[in-house]
Amino acid sequence: MRSLEDPGIGEDPETEPAESTLGSETEPAESTLGSATEPAESTLGSETEPAESTLGSEDVSRAAGLRLARSARRLVGSLLGPHRGGVALCLLILVLENAVRLTGPLVVAYAIDTGVPAALDGRPAALSWAVVGYAASGLAAAGLRAAFLLLSGRIGQDVLLELRRRVFTHAQRLALEWHETYTSGRLISRLTSDLESIDDLLDQGLDGLLGAVLTLGGITVLLMLIDPVLAGVVLAGFVPLAALTIWFQRRSRASYRLTRTRVARVIVQFVESMNGIRAVQAYRREARNESIMAQLNTRYRDANADALLTLSWFVACVRAVGNVTLALVLLFGALRVSSGALELGALTAFLLYLRRFYDPLDQLAQFLNAYQSAAAALEKLSSVLDTPVGVPEVAAPTPLTAARGALEFDRVSFAYPRAPERLVLPEFSLRVPAGQTIALVGATGAGKTTLAKLAARFHDPVSGSVLLDGVDLRVLSDADLRRALVMVTQEPFLFSGSIAENVALGRPSATRAEVEAALATVGAGFVRDLPEGVDADVRKRGGRFSAGQRQLVTLARVVLADPAVVLLDEATSSLDIPSERAVQAALETVLADRTALIIAHRLSTVAIADRVLVMADGRVIQDGTPEQLLATEGDFADLHAAWAASLR
Template sequence: MHSLWRLRGYLRPYVWSLSLMLVASLGGVALAIGIPLVTRAIIDGPIAERDLSALWPLAGLALLLGVTEAFLVWMRRWVQSAAVLGLETTMRRDLYARLQELPMAFHGHWQSGQLLSRATTDLSAIRRFSGFGLLFLLINVVQLTATTVVLLHMYWPLGLVVAAASAPIVWLSMRFEKRYVVISRRVQDEQGDLATYAEEGAVGIRVIKSFGRSEHVSQGYERAADRLHATSMEKVRLSARFWTFLEVIPNVAVVIVLALGAYGVGRGALTPGELVAFITLMLSLVWPVSSLGVILAMAQEAMTASARILEIFDTEPSIVGGDKTIEAPRGHVRFEAVDFAFPDTPDQPVLCGLDLDIAPGETVALVGATGSGKTVLTALVPRLWDVTGGRVTIDGVDVRELRLEHLRSLVATAFEDPTLFSMSARENLTLGRADATDEEVAEALEIAQAQFVHELPWGLDTRIGEQGMALSGGQRQRLALARAVLTRPTVLVLDDTLSALDVHTEKLVEDALRRVLADTTGVVVAHRASTVLLADKVALLQDGRITHVGQHSELLATVPAYRELLAAEAGSVAGSVGEEVSA
């Protein structure tokens, strides 16, 4: 129950609603016990004595108790719906906010399907238990205890039979709980794995179809589905055995009570009204006992679900913002003795003692071999990753001391593999700046040569689909570039953003970008000589360090490694173009 106890803070705003639900439920228990007692009075009084005048007041009392019980049930369910749905909504919002806070290292380790499973299936399991199981677990315990006390008071031999029947139920429940919690966790983990297969199959459908691997991917999905089916059936078999025993034990107890009760009436130890009331009260315990299996199953699923969700909440963000802001940012970026290694491979540094100074308004092209750390270097500026040594500063302030929201309003990044969302083209464009005017949007589209959006069926209001799959690679890159330009950042990072553009479009974009980069500090990851020419100077990245900084022509003439790198890239591009022409 530790996991559920950790989530008690979510119940605090709903204390009044939950208290009202509890009062209404306990009132219903008292009325459920009171109605059989009134029945006993009717049988042993007016019916036994054939006094009809005394029947009507007792019948009216029974009717009043029944109507009151029905009203309390209605009130409980009405209050319950609002409280439980509000609880689920709050948890869902906080979980999403937590996922946004966690760093890239966390998201790199977790499968998206596992996160989706926690945000959907697990939260639903908690809602079901908090809205039904938790309340009825308490109510049923109260009803069992109170009814057993009444039965013992009415006729203690039969009361002992009822009390004795609870012993095997408690024993079975304890055994069931231990096994069910293990299998519930397996089911929920396998649901997350299956969700991952489904999500990857949908996002990667273009690759799957292009390689003709639909059957292969389908087989992987089917294997995961079969594992989930087998584990779920094991869970069902365990539950079925437990619930069967819970059904048998009360029925056996009813038979024993009928036999002993009839014997007691024959001996005069019980009145007929007491026997009817006794059996009625005992039958009222069948639901609390038979529902115990369902409630315990829900409790175990909710505890497992809460433990899985708390794995996310208990993960402390490794990247936490400071409290500083830069009042009049100029965009002076410095890398000072920067070291970086990924958390999983701390003994394999990517950057080692790297130094680089980028003056305000200056554009620097980062050139290096594949895997040299160019993308990592650019990710350190907006703190998608944090340095493991040294520091990165903007206008002399360590980026770790800045508020994250402020830092990321200063820095805009356009990635080589852009991410677009399942929303309209306009919403994707204005993601980083919701207050942009139509004129500013049009200007950003022109700079990025992304005017193709006006040719979409509904123009800027066209929904472009998940991941922008309805667009070509070059169109996605241009739209992402326009999004970055629209924010009017102090520092603009272009991570090989033009790689998917044809030569003609690239030339138009570069001409427009020169105007933008003249007014901002730019960091450009470059592979082509044409992209390098956008920059005021070039920094060559080798073995985790900046080994040379200078003009393109200067490095081309004096640094063989730089010349060979650009020649290799040029040869690769030329070869690709030649293949396309010959095709």
């Protein structure tokens, strides 16, 4: 069964932005993708899975499990809602198929008790009709089976398509805080191995459950009609079967929750190791990473083995009950035939139905196995979908037709959700007139990047307001805010595709000439030297270009987007001196007549600022032009002296 196999890892962890690109100096330390260290167990526990030890302790609490189960049921209901008509038609086809299939043994009994004696007397019509009827029922059952599989398969794929769309769309809307905690590998696990488990259930869901129930119900009624005494022997076997089913449900639910947790950890380790491959090879971490992966793989194998063992015991016990019941029916049935209380044909039909009676039980066991795996996967997926959007868009946004770029922080206080007791910004106020360039400098942890994140509305303040042209960001539409404000991060990120496609992210409707003009504006002359020009493939994360060249491409995006406000978060800190000078020259062009917040540790970038704010502990401790602050003693003069000394 695929639900117990190692899942595919999926395509590209490489296409995710590096999580460090927006790394705040004030947030708790993150596990970076390039650290080549073991995945911290605690980073995998936000889905209510406690730290690993035993099966019982890894399973969620009963109350949490019930909440997750309810959430999963709501999710299934919403996914199947648009397909109610198709599901009803599937049920009708399934009922008809089972009815047709159940006529077979009755036709056999008629042939033995009536058709054969009549044929021996020279009247073969009854036997001929029995043969034709049996063949017709087989053909009809085959046709109905094909129709059911086609329709149920289409519904199942539509449900999976919608589920993938929901998870991907919702994940993109979740707060940065969530993404910094919920590792990319776990999200890949949700969209690969968890969806495979649900696919398995959809493949056999209606058929496995409803088909088995209909078959069991129909056969039970027919057994009672053929011979109530022998039917009583069969029904007595339901007592151990019911106990076995209850045990299997409870045990397999715990087992599959464990497999979902452990496969996510395998994928997390794989993704982090591959994204951090430079650090892995530079520090010769291959052997250690292999040891970590071997341990995680062993745990995943053990969890799967436990689930398979549970299924094996259930199937074996069900078949043992079935075989014992069949032997008893054969014994008592033979006695009743010999006494004349039962016809031989009726006993034959009874035994044929009884053989079919236990096939659905095996089918039901397979369904329950797939169901428990899919239920655990649905719980994980629903936990993602139930996570509230960090910065929800207002239902009736205030329009912002032509942004001027005046930015204001009005008595803003902020604390990260992971540490709500620690205020990063304690009632911060700042006005930035339209067109002014402000540089924010200070030690790590001063709150500079937090200001940029609030201005970009990656977070909302705990109290106070951030305003653009006098309008609170919380009442602006996302589209208006993204048109008016663009953020350039320390790590320039290029998506798979051409240079032109990456630049056009700033304005997708731009023409080729406008893209080329934007690149020329920022001085990205290297593009003209490429044989393919703007059509050159950037490769994985822009790996064919230097950091400075990638940053010039991202600045061309800004030129093309033409925002009123530009946020620069350490945009030159990772560049060498020639690249830094090229980017700084581009910045002077990009920031002309725009409002800008520049976060910088390299004070060479500060020279283009109209005003410098020195921050410490979420407060402004110095404010003035670069020349004014250099002329006075203070933190900025000390920082500048230390920076100048580092260049000697």
